[in-house]
Amino acid sequence: MAITMTKLMNMSPTMSSSSSSSSLTSTPAPAPTVLPVRTIPGSYGWPLLGPISDRLDYFWFQGPETFFRKRIEKYKSTVFRTNMPPTFPLFLNVNPNVIAVLDCKSFSHLFDMDLVEKSNVLVGDFMPSVKYTGDIRVCAYLDTSEEHHTKVKNFALDTLKRSSKVWVSEFLANLEVMWNTLEENISSSGSASYLVPLQKCLFNFLTKSIIGADPAKSQKISESGYLMIDKWLAFQLLPTLNISYLQPLPEIFLHSFTYPFLLVKGDYEALYEFVEKEGQEMVQRGQTEFGLTKQETIHNLLFILGFNAYGGFSIFFQSLISTIGSDTELQGKLRQEVKEKLGSTAPSYESVKNLDLVWSVVYETLRLNPPVPLQYARARKDFQLNSHDSIFEVKKGELLCGYQTLVMRDPQVFNDPENFVSDRFMKETGLLNYLYWSNGPQTGSPAESNKQCAAKDYVVLTAVLFVAYVFQRYNSFTYSSSAITAVEKA
Numbered sequence: 001m002a003i004t005m006t007k008l009m010n011m012s013p014t015m016s017s018s019s020s021s022s023s024l025t026s027t028p029a030p031a032p033t034v035l036p037v038r039t040i041p042g043s044y045g046w047p048l049l050g051p052i053s054d055r056l057d058y059f060w061f062q063g064p065e066t067f068f069r070k071r072i073e074k075y076k077s078t079v080f081r082t083n084m085p086p087t088f089p090l091f092l093n094v095n096p097n098v099i100a101v102l103d104c105k106s107f108s109h110l111f112d113m114d115l116v117e118k119s120n121v122l123v124g125d126f127m128p129s130v131k132y133t134g135d136i137r138v139c140a141y142l143d144t145s146e147e148h149h150t151k152v153k154n155f156a157l158d159t160l161k162r163s164s165k166v167w168v169s170e171f172l173a174n175l176e177v178m179w180n181t182l183e184e185n186i187s188s189s190g191s192a193s194y195l196v197p198l199q200k201c202l203f204n205f206l207t208k209s210i211i212g213a214d215p216a217k218s219q220k221i222s223e224s225g226y227l228m229i230d231k232w233l234a235f236q237l238l239p240t241l242n243i244s245y246l247q248p249l250p251e252i253f254l255h256s257f258t259y260p261f262l263l264v265k266g267d268y269e270a271l272y273e274f275v276e277k278e279g280q281e282m283v284q285r286g287q288t289e290f291g292l293t294k295q296e297t298i299h300n301l302l303f304i305l306g307f308n309a310y311g312g313f314s315i316f317f318q319s320l321i322s323t324i325g326s327d328t329e330l331q332g333k334l335r336q337e338v339k340e341k342l343g344s345t346a347p348s349y350e351s352v353k354n355l356d357l358v359w360s361v362v363y364e365t366l367r368l369n370p371p372v373p374l375q376y377a378r379a380r381k382d383f384q385l386n387s388h389d390s391i392f393e394v395k396k397g398e399l400l401c402g403y404q405t406l407v408m409r410d411p412q413v414f415n416d417p418e419n420f421v422s423d424r425f426m427k428e429t430g431l432l433n434y435l436y437w438s439n440g441p442q443t444g445s446p447a448e449s450n451k452q453c454a455a456k457d458y459v460v461l462t463a464v465l466f467v468a469y470v471f472q473r474y475n476s477f478t479y480s481s482s483a484i485t486a487v488e489k490a
């Protein structure tokens with residue numbers, strides 16, 4: 001077992017309540033060791049030159065993973081100072097200075113809302129223009145101390161609860177359309193790129209479940225709603241997105257300035273009008289039950305639908321499909337479990353509960369490929385930050401930056417951390433305390449008092465339903481670079 005008692009005892013106090021249920025902590029633990037206080041290593045470099053050199057390393061010469069790994073090696077520390085893009089020359093009002101936190105223990109400080117605040121730091125010190133969200137700071141940019149966060153987070157949680165009546169049926173119905181399309185394309189062209197059918201499936205299912213509106217009611221939205229959201233997301237996030245090919249063109253044209261909202265204004269207004277007209281029940285509920293204005297309700301619903309849900313699932317399902325699609329042995333095991341435990345019973349909340357390997361594979365995919373790899377939070381006050389081996393002094397106002405892709409490979413917590421171990425979460429259930437993809441432990445509960453993803457449980461369940469559906473329908477499928485090239489029906 002990878003986690004020793006001493007290591008668990010030394011985890012941050014932020015882990016206390018959820019960690020205590022871990023099966024790994026059931027025996028008395030030895031007293032925690034006293035850690036040395038260290039100055040945070042690393043530097044921000046010369047003004048202008050330091051940030052631009054770090055930006056070029058991050059996007060071009062090294063890429064995000066090597067960028068962080070090289071600095072861990074250089075400073076012999078998982079906590080250090082560095083710069084994060086976007087930076088100079090045209091981001092003069094963005095401060096790129098951060099403290100990187102790259103192990104499970106230091107990263108968990110990002111969840112302690114007494115120590116950190118999350119106002120406007122969703123993607124770092126840089127914040128896309130509020131024009132993209134109707135001049136409103138939507139939920140994900142609000143700190144827990146703001147009254148509006150309480151209102152909107154509770155609205156989001158309530159929306160999900162209400163959507164649960166149709167969540168599974170809508171998802172399965174749209175999955176059927178997706179796989180029918182893929183089969184037709186394989187028959188006609190020998191191969192089927194899955195991105196567009198997947199995004200159409202996600203857009204339809206999420207719009208019906210979250211907004212309570214049927215995209216089919218508007219020809220424009222049903223044909224290109226998913227594309228409108230893709231563009232809206234891309235223009236907001238371009239300065240922060242890693243694009244590894246065709247360098248230096250991305251550095252010059254995509255990472256050097258912000259893109260005006262004007263480029264997607266027409267699309268966003270069409271989506272707004274659609275929600276206003278077809279999602280009346282939800283729009284009304286936001287106003288009467290949660291005290292939001294009509295505009296606040298619609299812009300928040302659009303952000304939850306487009307950014308949180310559609311954006312998150314689009315990334316996550318691509319890694320789920322490629323992970324399972326590239327491993328025929330794993331497909332055999334999943335098929336066997338689904339056949340034995342589910343048979344021909346339709347996948348539902350209840351019927352998928354005992355698919356232990358499927359759940360473990362979903363968790364392991366989230367561990368190795370966290371869909372939202374970067375998380376930020378600002379120190380609310382001066383405090384001491386612990387890594388596994390040291391204590392560091394953090395000053396009020398400093399920005400912490402966690403890169404989950406490395407945090408989720410913390411060798412102090414995970415055995416064989418770099419490799420995909422399909423049954424990892426079947427063998428060690430206590431590990432769910434250290435699965436952080438949702439900006440909180442998988443054992444935590446999203447609430448108004450924290451910034452954990454409102455759909456923490458829905459996301460995992462939806463992925464389990466996806467795998468169960470696929471292996472009820474097929475014995476196997478063949479995957480090759482973003483395409484399905486063959487399916488063998490069950």
Ligand code: HEM
Binds near residue numbers: 122153305312375453
């Ligand atoms: C695979 C899909 C998803 C992923 C990977 C994901 C991931 C995340 C992450 C990492 C955060 C925290 C961001 C931060 O503060 O740094 C977050 C917040 C949030 N997510 Fe999700 N999410 C997904 C799906 C959804 C869905 C389906 C919904 C709702 C229907 C949702 C609603 C929210 C909301 C409302 C917040 C803001 C929480 C707050 O401000 O307190 N997410 N999500």
